[in-house]
Amino acid sequence: MASWNSIPLEIAYQVLGWTAFIAWTFAPWPQVILNFRRKSVVGFNFDFVLLNLTKHTSYLIYNATLYFSSDVQKQYFEKYGSKELQYVSEKYGSKEMIPVAANDVAFSTHAVLLALIHLLQIAIYERGSQTFSKVSIGIVSVVWFTAGVCFFIALPTHSWLWLINIFNSIQVVMAAIKYTPQAFMNFKRKSTDGFSIYIICFNFTGSVANFMQMAVQSIDQNSWVNFYGNIGKIxxxxxxTFYDLIFLCQHFLLYPARKENVPGKINEEKDPLIDSFNQPDHSQNV
Known part of the structure; x- marks a missing residue:
């Protein structure tokens, strides 16, 4: 890895990176806890889980390959190093940096494992009439078929950077569509019951910290190549962030929790994560 020109910026980079990692690490857990406490996944969209697993698996392939593979790093520098990074290296006496940090690899690994836990909960808990849609199954099938074709295209010429950029593009596309089923379900039910808002709060924090981390790295290198060199991360x-704002608006403004039962809604208005701090002898409204 390259050396830093500013120790304070290096510290800020590490702090922001691990802040994003911690926030994104905690993000899936409230949903796991909520499902476990309710012994139900009603209200938690299955298509979101399936698309999310595809997204994080693709992102893990990209992050781990670029972080650990010297061959891929070489191809990265050959493509994005050019005159701009050579100038930075000569002026500041530092080497180029890859746009993937250890926290990115750690986050991706953890995210894949949590997505698998969500799938397990769907298999074992009450799910009502909810199922995986044919559309989401079709999307995932097309994505992995395309990835397989791209692998065989890249194999003869060892175009590994091109291949992992395909996976990076896949994770961006999946990120853009994976929230749509959950947002539409909330809109249709006029409720966010069954979907933990803590996922969104942690995810929003991680997204902001992630963006700031890349900005700090670019400021230190006096170059914005890290942004267009890893456009997927941006x-x-x-x-x-866009979808986080939609969910926050749905939860707090459009569909706040009701005090009474509403037909077609989940008969559990209190969030178990908050309710667990209450005294056990407190009465509850049904």
């Missing part, structure tokens, strides 16, 4: 932050 688009991920922007897309996630």
């Amino acid at each position: 688009l991920l932050s922007l897309v996630s």
Whole structure:
């Protein structure tokens, strides 16, 4: 890895990176806990889980390959190093940096594992009439078929950077569409019951910290090549932030929790994560 020109910026980079990692690491857990406490996944959209698993698996392939493979890093520098990074290296006496940090790899690995846990909960808990849609199954099938074709295209020429950029593009597309089924379900039910808002709060924090981390790295290098050299990471932050704002608006403004039962809604208005701090002898409204 390259050396930093500013120690404070290096510290800020690490702090922001691991802040994003911690926020994104905690993001899926409230939904796991909510499903476990309710012994139900009603209200948690299955298509979101399936698309989310595809997204994070693609992102893990991109992050891990670029972070650990010296051959891919070489191809990256050959493509994005050019005159701009050579100038930075000569002026500041530092080497180019890859746009993937250790926290990115750690986050992707953890996210894949949590997505698998969500799938397990769907298999074992009450799910009502909810199923995976044919559309989401079709999308995932097309994505992995396309990825397989791209692998065989890249194999003869060892175009690994091109291949992992395909996976990076896949994760951006999946990020752009994976929230849509959940947002539409909330709109249709006029409720966010069954979908933990803590996912969104943590995800929003992680997205902002992730964007700021890349900005700090670019400021230190006096170059914005890290942004267009890893456009997928930037688009991920922007897309996630956009949908986070939609979910926050749905939860707090459009469909706040009701005190009474509403036909077709989940008969559990309190969030178990909050309710667990209450005294056990407190009365509850049904």
